[in-house]
Amino acid sequence: MAYIFGKGLMIRGEVAGEGDVQVQGELEGKITLSGTVVIAEGARVQADVSATEIIVAGFVRGNLSASGRVELSPTGHLVGDISTKALIVREGAAVNGSINVEPATRPVGVFAEMTPLMHQGEAPHRRSGR
Numbered sequence: 001m002a003y004i005f006g007k008g009l010m011i012r013g014e015v016a017g018e019g020d021v022q023v024q025g026e027l028e029g030k031i032t033l034s035g036t037v038v039i040a041e042g043a044r045v046q047a048d049v050s051a052t053e054i055i056v057a058g059f060v061r062g063n064l065s066a067s068g069r070v071e072l073s074p075t076g077h078l079v080g081d082i083s084t085k086a087l088i089v090r091e092g093a094a095v096n097g098s099i100n101v102e103p104a105t106r107p108v109g110v111f112a113e114m115t116p117l118m119h120q121g122e123a124p125h126r127r128s129g130r
Contacts, residue, residue, distance in 0.1 A: 007042065023058070041075045048080075056093075063097075 002020040005011055009025035015033065022038040028046045031037055036053040039045050043058030050065040056076035064070050066084040074092030081097040089095065 039076070041073075054084075 002022060004022045005025050005027060007024045011025070011027045012029055014030045015021060015027070016031075018034045020035040020037070021031070021033060022040055023043045023045055024040045026044045030047050031045075031049045031051065033051045035051060036055065037049055037051040038055045039049075039058040039060055041057040045058065045060045046062060047060075048062045048065070049060065052066065053068045053070075054064050054066045055071045055073065056064070056078055057073040058075070059077045061079045063080045064078065064082045064084070068084070069086035069088065070082050070084045071088040072078060072090060072093035072095065074090045076090070077094040079096045081100070082095070083100045083102075085102050087099065087101050
C-alpha cells in the first residue's frame with residue numbers, strides 16, 4: 001500500500017516502516033523505509049531519506065541512501081549526498097553534494113563479457129628486459 005502526504009500537509013518528525021510513500025507537501029525530519037519514496041514535483045523535504053528506491057522530482061535538503069536506486073527527475077533538486085547502488089540523473093536535475101555509487105559485486109551484461117578480454121593482454125607486458 002502506498003501512502004501519500006498531500007500538497008497541503010506540513011509534517012515534522014520521523015517516517016519509518018515498510019511500504020511506499022509519496023510526499024507532495026512539506027516534510028521535515030527523517031524518512032527510513034523499506035520501499036519506494038517519491039518526492040513529488042513541488043514538494044519540499046528537509047530530511048535524510050533511506051529507502052530501497054528514492055525518486056526526487058521536488059526539492060530535498062538532506063542525504064539520500066538507497067539499497068536499490070536513486071532517480072533525479074528533470075525537476076528534482078538535491079542539496080545533500082547520495083549513496084546508492086544505481087543512480088539515474090535526468091537532464092535538468094540538480095545535485096549539490098557528493099555521490100557514492102557502490103559497484104556491482106560482479107560485472108554484468110556486456111561488461112562481464114569484456115572483463116576477460118581486458119585482462120587477456122596484461123601478462124605479456126611484464127616481461128623483463130623491456
